[in-house]
Amino acid sequence: MKKYFNQMIPAVLISMLIFSSCKKFGDVNIDPHKSSGLDPALQLANVQLRYSGNFEVNEKVSTILTMPFIQHTAGIYLVKTGQFYIKNRGYTSALWNVNYGNDILNIVDAVDRSQGDPSKTNINAACRIMKVLLFARMTDLYGDIPYKQAGKGYKDGVIRPEFDTQETIYNDFFKELTEASAQLDPSKDQLKGDLFYNGNIVAWKKFANSLRLRYAMRLVKRNPEKAKAEAQAAFAAGLISSHEDICKLMHENVQSKDDDVRGNSVAVTINSAELPPKVTTTLIAQFVKTNDPRLKNMIRCYTEVNSKPFDRMDVTDYVVAEIGYVGVKPASYTYNDWLNTITVQIPGFGEKRITNAEQKAEFANYLIKSDAPFLHFTHAEVEFLLAEANIRFGLNMGGDAKSHYEKGIAAAMKQLSLFQGAPPITETQVMNFINSNKLIPGKEIEMINEQLWLALIFNGQEAYANWRRTDFPKLIPGVMAESNSKEIPRRLEYPLEETEQNAANVAKAVQALGGLDDWTKRVWWDKQ
Structure with a gap:
């Protein structure tokens, strides 16, 4: 892995330099297809690295905001914004400003330049899946966002991107993941440079289907029938089913900052x-x-x-x-x-x-070592989501809720072995824990999501999304005199620059929130 990182980074940095001139979404007024020599595989690797390696985003979104929101961490001045709900537009705008001007621009371009090319069938599918992962983080945190027009070139700099509703975006997620999973074909092109699965096409299929399950379960408040249908379809297509299927990025022992994205920037912060x-x-x-x-x-x-x-x-x-x-x-x-x-x-x-x-x-x-792996999607998460789906919808997808819950616990404890130097947890300890914490009738969803909350430690934005969709675990807000809210925020506010430069489209999105762009407002799937 280290050898590969060292070979790949110069090419990735070239890709980053090409796109880094557009630092803000509002400044993306060039045609991305003009850079005709870019390799979509390098663009994919660039985005994979930056997702968990970009210091600017992960310091603010994970360490400062979502991990304290979700009450995994607390106590120091650095995290007070998230712990005590003290508004700081610079922190809440970081993901928007960095992603639209770089990562989304890259991945949208990679999808476009590989579309319809029979020699790039698998790289196109992987880029489509990565595109969903990137946009899901954005819409889950902000709500309605630019989606269909995002990352596209505009000749007229006055034109500003329209916002798509979260419902529309989620519907497209299901379409994209379904099509991308079906498109992946081991007999077609190799996924060279893939940092998630080292080109394993079958693993990518499972990842796409597991994302479909995750986003299906986002809808349990808003549209339980669609949630049920998408969850069943995801299960039928084949999910992450073992420790070996985990989607992760194994980072280098580098204190990543600025444009160096080799280290795990959540750990680095x-x-x-x-x-x-x-x-x-x-x-x-x-x-x-x-x-x-x-x-x-x-x-x-x-x-x-x-x-x-x-x-x-x-x-x-x-x-x-x-x-x-x-x-x-x-x-x-x-x-x-x-x-x-x-x-x-x-x-x-x-x-x-x-x-x-x-x-x-x-x-x-x-x-918290800089070479700690970043876990994008684990076997544990799949099992806990299946356990919950079985309870909510009266289903039996590969086992009852009890069996999925127990598999989830075992998988969550096993995933710690991915961290170098982790003390072992024995099979006896796992079984003793399971036997002492059996599902209690009427409290199954609470108990399942308490365990998922633990399994998602260090994936702050995902833990935050899962807490909002279930309201478990039950958290008491950390309110102090300096707090701007008496409740845990439910979303991030739009950046001031976007509200100024794209006022008409932002105004429509704010109307969908009830007329006020505030972090106590709920995104579409968080409303009943």
Whole structure:
């Protein structure tokens, strides 16, 4: 993988330079087909890397906004915008501004330039699937967005892209994923440079169908009949069904910033913070109430050493012996709810004083390394979605809700083995957990989605979307005096630049929200 990264990056950077002149969506007034020499495979690889490797987007969308929204992390100044709902248009606009001017421009162009070319059948299908993944992140966070006209060239710079309704966009997602899955053919062109599945066409089919299941389940509030039909069709087409099918990107041990996208930028934003964020009391309480073996595996306490996370001493066992696992409350900073310094004896070291901040837990070092994998779609997520679909729709898709729930738990614990240095979770621990946390009649959907909330740690935007569509787990808003909202935001507001330069089209989208562009408004699929 390292060799491949080193060979590919120069070509990808060339691709990035070609498109980087259009930094804002409103400035995309060139014909993308003028760059006739670009290889769609390189464009796909570029977008794959940037999805989890772009620091600008992932610092703001994941670390600052969605992970605190969803109460995975808390406690430090960096995450206060998401933790306490303090509006910052620069943060909420980052994904829009970066994606439309680069990633969406690239992937739309890649789809267009490979369309109808019999020598590029599979690369076209993969690009169509990646296009759905990119736009889903956008529409799930903002609501109605430019879709059909996005990434297209405009000769007249006055023309601004129309917004498509989220319902229309989702309908096209189902069409695109269905067609792309059917189009993929192992006997046709090779997917050279593919960073998700190394060109495995069968795996790409499963990924496309699994995305179809994910987006089908987005509709359970708004259109349960369509949700049911699309979920059944996705299952019939073939889903991610094992650990080997997971869609992931294995990153390099690089502190990715600016145009270097080789490292996992979600991890980089955490491990490069002056102090890494803490985990919430909400997260710890979920682990504790179910006697989850992942608590000790994933949540640790460290000494503070010159802002270098990997030089810190692990003092978890000493802290836990004194006070148990302590996180930060959703409505607190690390320095609130002050803990007095404790003194412990560490073999081979001697006496050690452990401060308030050091007693409050955070994610284990192995999870926040720059070469940590980014998990786009896991076997665990598929199983939990199938379990929920079986409960909601009275279906039996490859097993009952109980069997899918149990497979989901086992898969969620196994996926941690993808992280280098992860302590093992034994089969006995998995079975003990399953036997102690059986589905309770009437609480199945809540229990399933509590487990999915855990499985989606470090995929903040997806955890946030899943919480909004189900309202599980039950979260108490982290409101402080400085908060701009007394409830957890349900979407991101449109960028000011877009509201100024594309006012008429933005106004139509705002009307669909009830006349106010506010982050407490709900996107289409989040309304009943």
